[in-house]
Amino acid sequence: MKLIQYKKYIAAILALGIIYACEPTKETSSQKDSQVLELMSKMSVEQKVGQMTQITLGKFHEDGELKVDLLREAIIDKNVGSILNTNGSPLTVTQWHELLTAIQDIATKETELKIPILYGIDAIHGTSYTKGSTLFPHNIGMAAARNTELVSQSAKVTANEVRASGIRWNFDPTLGIGRQPLWSRFEETFGEDVYLTSTLGGSAIKAYEEDGLTNITAVASCMKHFIGYSTPQSGKDRTPAYIPDIQLREYYLPPFEAAVANGTSTVMINSGEVNGVPVHASKYYLQDILRGELGFEGLAVSDWEDIIRLHIRHQVASTPKEAVKLAVNAGIDMSMVPLDYSFYNYLIELVNEGKVSQERLDEAVYRILKLKFDLGLFDNAYPEEAAIPNFGKAEYAEVALNAALESITLLKNEDNILPLSKNAKVLLTGPGANNIGALHGSWSYTWQGDAEAAYNEGTLTLKDAMIEKIGASNVITNAVSDYNDATNTSTAFVKNNASKADVIVLAIGEKAYAESPGGIDDLTMDENQLLLVEAAVATGKPVVLLLAQGRPRVISSIEPGVKGVLNLYRPASQGAIATMEILFGDYNPNGRLPFTYPKNTGDIVLYDRKHSENYKESEPDTYGLGGFSPQWAFGHGLSYTTFSYSDLKLDQTTINANGTINATVTVSNSGDRDGKVAVELYVTDLYASVTPGEKRLKKFKKVEIKSGTSIQVDFQLAVADLSFINQNSERVTEEGEFTLMIGDQQENFFYKK
Ligand code: BGC
Numbered sequence: 001m002k003l004i005q006y007k008k009y010i011a012a013i014l015a016l017g018i019i020y021a022c023e024p025t026k027e028t029s030s031q032k033d034s035q036v037l038e039l040m041s042k043m044s045v046e047q048k049v050g051q052m053t054q055i056t057l058g059k060f061h062e063d064g065e066l067k068v069d070l071l072r073e074a075i076i077d078k079n080v081g082s083i084l085n086t087n088g089s090p091l092t093v094t095q096w097h098e099l100l101t102a103i104q105d106i107a108t109k110e111t112e113l114k115i116p117i118l119y120g121i122d123a124i125h126g127t128s129y130t131k132g133s134t135l136f137p138h139n140i141g142m143a144a145a146r147n148t149e150l151v152s153q154s155a156k157v158t159a160n161e162v163r164a165s166g167i168r169w170n171f172d173p174t175l176g177i178g179r180q181p182l183w184s185r186f187e188e189t190f191g192e193d194v195y196l197t198s199t200l201g202g203s204a205i206k207a208y209e210e211d212g213l214t215n216i217t218a219v220a221s222c223m224k225h226f227i228g229y230s231t232p233q234s235g236k237d238r239t240p241a242y243i244p245d246i247q248l249r250e251y252y253l254p255p256f257e258a259a260v261a262n263g264t265s266t267v268m269i270n271s272g273e274v275n276g277v278p279v280h281a282s283k284y285y286l287q288d289i290l291r292g293e294l295g296f297e298g299l300a301v302s303d304w305e306d307i308i309r310l311h312i313r314h315q316v317a318s319t320p321k322e323a324v325k326l327a328v329n330a331g332i333d334m335s336m337v338p339l340d341y342s343f344y345n346y347l348i349e350l351v352n353e354g355k356v357s358q359e360r361l362d363e364a365v366y367r368i369l370k371l372k373f374d375l376g377l378f379d380n381a382y383p384e385e386a387a388i389p390n391f392g393k394a395e396y397a398e399v400a401l402n403a404a405l406e407s408i409t410l411l412k413n414e415d416n417i418l419p420l421s422k423n424a425k426v427l428l429t430g431p432g433a434n435n436i437g438a439l440h441g442s443w444s445y446t447w448q449g450d451a452e453a454a455y456n457e458g459t460l461t462l463k464d465a466m467i468e469k470i471g472a473s474n475v476i477t478n479a480v481s482d483y484n485d486a487t488n489t490s491t492a493f494v495k496n497n498a499s500k501a502d503v504i505v506l507a508i509g510e511k512a513y514a515e516s517p518g519g520i521d522d523l524t525m526d527e528n529q530l531l532l533v534e535a536a537v538a539t540g541k542p543v544v545l546l547l548a549q550g551r552p553r554v555i556s557s558i559e560p561g562v563k564g565v566l567n568l569y570r571p572a573s574q575g576a577i578a579t580m581e582i583l584f585g586d587y588n589p590n591g592r593l594p595f596t597y598p599k600n601t602g603d604i605v606l607y608d609r610k611h612s613e614n615y616k617e618s619e620p621d622t623y624g625l626g627g628f629s630p631q632w633a634f635g636h637g638l639s640y641t642t643f644s645y646s647d648l649k650l651d652q653t654t655i656n657a658n659g660t661i662n663a664t665v666t667v668s669n670s671g672d673r674d675g676k677v678a679v680e681l682y683v684t685d686l687y688a689s690v691t692p693g694e695k696r697l698k699k700f701k702k703v704e705i706k707s708g709t710s711i712q713v714d715f716q717l718a719v720a721d722l723s724f725i726n727q728n729s730e731r732v733t734e735e736g737e738f739t740l741m742i743g744d745q746q747e748n749f750f751y752k753k
Pocket of ligand 1: 515
């Protein structure tokens with residue numbers, strides 16, 4: 001080794017020694033770590049900064065063609081280490097392989113250090129950007145399914161299909177909890193509950209990574225968006241959130257803790273600000289909490305353009321260069337720049353000027369290279385031929401179908417209008433009736449998910465699936481593909497044709513949208529859709545609503561007139577088929593709302609509300625209990641059979657520190673159909689130093705029960721399950737009395753240290 005190189009090597013080891021001292025990595029003393037160090041010892045500042053630079057494919061991919069000169073500029077001249085995204089349209093597996101081969105050819109053959117490119121993609125409900133992939137219900141639906149196994153199976157399929165596409169890094173899962181229904185990314189969340197989000201998010205991460213990152217069945221996951229992104233005060237995407245520490249730790253942090261515990265490799269940072277500080281510039285969130293408290297050792301990537309936005313949007317940096325300094329010093333390891341080389345140029349200057357330390361640079365680059373080694377990219381950077389057979393397997397459709405079936409939630413079934421007879425004449429209309437995008441939502445072959453032509457051939461709309469199910473002669477419909485076409489909300493059509501129908505089925509809700517373009521100013525369902533429902537109700541025929549939507553749009557003005565409501569969420573590729581299975585009784589619905597469905601736009605009170613929120617003083621000095629008055633509560637979901645609960649038993653009435661309590665309950669299917677049910681265990685802390693919630697979900701289990709039979713369901717609760725964040729921001733369990741509830745059963749017990 002030349003002297004100069006040796007000096008660099010020692011400097012790197014010394015610098016990194018500091019990191020290891022406080023943040024031991026999983027494989028501190030392993031061969032791989034020394035490989036990373038050895039490589040780093042050979043790297044110039046420019047090469048290191050290049051590794052921290054992530055550029056979008058669109059920079060060198062135009063009209064479906066790779067601009068090799070621009071790619072060379074990125075990888076060779078600017079030392080770029082990571083690329084992301086598609087250029088607007090999905091590619092086939094073969095096209096992905098060709099593209100990634102071209103990219104890795106340049107990186108591993110034409111650069112001095114031959115460092116492979118780390119390619120990242122948003123495969124957030126299936127492999128969004130590969131033609132022919134399988135798309136699963138968005139997280140909001142997966143949360144309704146209350147089935148960790150389904151989350152895990154879906155994530156495994158996604159890992160296989162992403163990897164088969166030649167990509168090894170998936171920007172998923174979203175772990176922000178959905179407590180602000182106006183937010184346009186609500187569908188990406190697992191709903192409003194922290195336990196549900198932690199459990200399901202953890203399952204997804206485990207499934208993505210557990211086979212080992214070198215395996216062709218795994219991908220690196222990315223917990224996102226750290227932290228507080230999902231709860232903008234105004235409801236508008238990427239606008240300020242105000243989250244007191246006590247709430248942050250009670251609701252927003254646990255899913256990320258669970259993600260770290262489940263081994264996630266990377267984190268993406270929240271584009272917004274929390275309590276007045278953009279998270280991309282916050283040492284408190286990025287160092288003290290993420291690294292210090294959560295002990296996270298992986299790579300932290302910025303979100304899209306969010307470093308430069310510290311200057312142009314957030315205005316905490318007076319220049320773009322200051323923005324780079326703030327973000328990198330706060331703890332960002334990789335910048336999703338992604339449209340130019342400004343980050344690269346500024347960071348080189350900042351390091352040379354001593355404004356960003358060599359140590360900080362090395363810390364970031366170490367994490368990036370470590371992930372590249374862990375993913376096996378240094379052994380083989382190219383798309384793996386052996387992974388191709390794992391793409392598009394026939395059985396994936398079944399996983400997607402099961403997920404859709406278990407997620408769809410029966411919200412209302414007056415007079416048992418559902419299931420419908422297959423001989424019924426159905427008038428089907430509404431904007432969602434013949435539109436594929438509305439069933440899929442965001443990140444579905446295109447970013448917005450609204451390009452009908454981009455969907456896989458053979459994907460059914462509700463109209464197609466209904467005709468398949470009951471025959472064209474039984475379906476009276478005018479529904480056209482264009483969501484916004486006035487034909488779909490024609491009240492005249494409904495009036496003129498209602499007499500031919502036994503029932504009117506209206507597919508309403510929201511067209512596909514993603515991120516900020518999905519912003520709304522009113523949670524109320526669009527007026528033209530409400531008018532359509534009113535017209536249908538006025539015909540006197542029974543009306544059933546199919547809600548294909550990413551968030552709960554308020555329908556209280558028309559709900560009393562309709563007989564049945566199915567919430568589909570974004571059920572994706574098998575969604576239309578699943579809907580018809582349920583509508584016509586071939587499948588017994590078992591989804592449960594993962595959020596509180598509001599009745600009024602100004603009345604967003606969540607299920608785990610504080611007791612004071614139950615009260616309402618409509619008249620002076622008359623406190624009633626009308627404070628919590630949703631359209632449908634969290635956990636609501638009907639079935640075609642009836643389940644009853646009995647014999648709740650706790651194995652002890654007092655639980656001690658380190659102790660556990662076992663609860664058993666009998667669940668009976670007293671109706672005449674077999675069915676699945678998500679059994680949920682809630683706990684209420686009766687008195688505590690911080691106002692306790694009305695109730696909190698602590699466990700759930702999906703079980704299947706044959707008609708006329710009963711089963712016993714067991715849960716085990718630990719002291720930690722009774723904990724909360726106290727006024728000093730510490731997690732504690734206080735002594736006292738608790739109520740445990742399953743269905744309509746409840747028992748009290750005590751915790752005594
Ligand atoms: C989104 C991220 C996504 C990234 C890359 C951003 O706009 O906020 O969730 O991973 O784009 O596509």
